[in-house]
Amino acid sequence: MKSELERLVADALKTLTGSVLPDPVDPAWISVERSRDASHGDYTCNIALRLAKLARRAPRELAGAVVAALPASPDLARAEVAGAGFINFHLARAAHGAVLRRVLAERERFGRSDAARGQRVILEFVSANPTGPLHVGHGRQAAYGATLANLLRATGHSVHCEYYINDAGRQMDILTASTWLRYLEHCGETLPFPANGYRGDYVHAIARQLYERRGRELQHPAAAVLSDLPADAPAGDKEQYIDAVIQRMRSLLGAGGFDQVLELSLAAMLGDIRDDLAAFGVEFDRWYSERELARSGAVEHALEKLAAAGTLYRKEGALWFRASQFGDDEDRVLVRANGQNTYFAPDIAYHLQKRERGFERLIDVLGADHHGYVARVRGALVAMGEPGDCLEACLVQFVSLFRGGEKIPMGKREAQFVTLRQLRAEVGNDACRLFYLMRSHDQHLDFDLELAKSRSNENPVYYVQYAHARVASVMKQLDARALRYDQAVALEHMERLDGAHEQAAVRELARYPDIVAQAAAARTPHALVHYLRDLAHAFHTWYNAATFIVDDAPLRNARLALALGVQQVVRNGLALLGVSAPESM
């Protein structure tokens, strides 16, 4: 409809060229937008305002000339000049009926498009270290990423979702040592727990699992573990201390024993994370292991590419990347003086891999604290000959939990942080996902547990779901009165939907495809949440003002058709958000 109107305007401008307008107008200047206010018609065009200076005419006068020159169209009831020089289009009623017809015909496909058909996107999100359960911040990234994937697929993208597992490196060693120390406690040893260790309850659970499988095979006396270790914090350095513990563990258990504890810890954590996400309705196409990446030689391959491009140099025994020449603030170390890679080296290799696997667009959903990381990865991609704009970062801001207006403190290494699992158990998946997605991702989120749990009018989750359930309820009532919905009759009598509330509901339905397209393009799932609230509001208002099940069969069927259309779009929208659409509540 939009492009149809733009074409009409373009035709009108063409006939005015030479008389009212001095020069032909670039079609790119013409834009027709949906009117924000119903009193401004269905669509609006600001071309007269934009051309006024060029044409040396008053905007209203110019707009009048354009309106007079508009070709006739069956979809257009009338066009009029308004305000400073806007042209407002009022569509013919037949055009309104067409929207509802489409909803009813396309059903779950309504709102989908193939605007970006075939564009291959890899979407990486969550990618939390498997050193502890997911917390509420990860939950927001999970909800955001999963919904963004749905939106991108709905607009024709080919989307591959991936979770990058940081299963190599020091964090894993610390988890391994933490597990072992808790295991030793379980065996009856008494020893201090490192300041830098993971002290959550989940470590105890893994330790118990280790004990159940291996009995006392891995036990060593506390004295042997602790002898000659440097001081822990606060007197000493906590980093040096934990490293010494790891070293001691390796020497007492041997590399094989250490790896067994590591594997068990990793499997336990990863299993927990997978189950948690699956239960939250978040699925990945692939879980990509950093260790496998390292074993495949991908890191060396990336380093070679960087070296071949002349972007590496040695300084103080370390291997550096000239990131500062590629948009980063400073150069970055890839290989430490001790020969070990920094986390950055495999990350570069991973992103290069994504390109080499054929993905045109790389989208990383990251916590807002990782924003500094984007420039250096992009810089590395450019240095390796990839286009810098293929990488896109969506930074998701932090979540603060509130209970009854009081902020719940959260800390990572402390045992007191709230997990995603706990949050889901308390408020339910639906409220959880909707609350996570309600706010723009670049806005801090205040998540109020009491509000999310409340079954009152304060809770927007039920507001939208209620619209869906209400339609289902009407259809049940219809059945109870031994009446049947006849869509053929409804389609013949669309013109009966002429009330203001019905028109408003139809207008909302018509917006849906644009909302989906825009939310996908701008990576803003929250726009969909706001839309669904608007749609539900239009429906509830209409519901309160009108009776659907009336004796007049044509009117009854037309109204039921619109109600079913609303229900369909609510269901479609909630599906994209990963929220259920219940028949009754």
Add this chain to the structure above:
RNA sequence: GCGCCCGUAGCUCAGUUGGAUAGAGCAUCAGGCUUCGAACCUGAGGGUCGGGAGUUCGAAUCUCUCCGGGCGCGCCA
């Protein structure tokens, strides 16, 4: 100090190629069920869009500057 994000109603927030009288929800106040589900609806009050300057027909939106808040600036990940 440098970089990124944010500042809109009492509170939590929408408002994305610059558009018409800046919108929701909550809270407050006043109304609406004998009728398809009141988990709903209707109405009212509430604003220097952080301050200032600039760009132009037109700025919450773009530019500059100042103020206030968050985050990041490691041979940690």
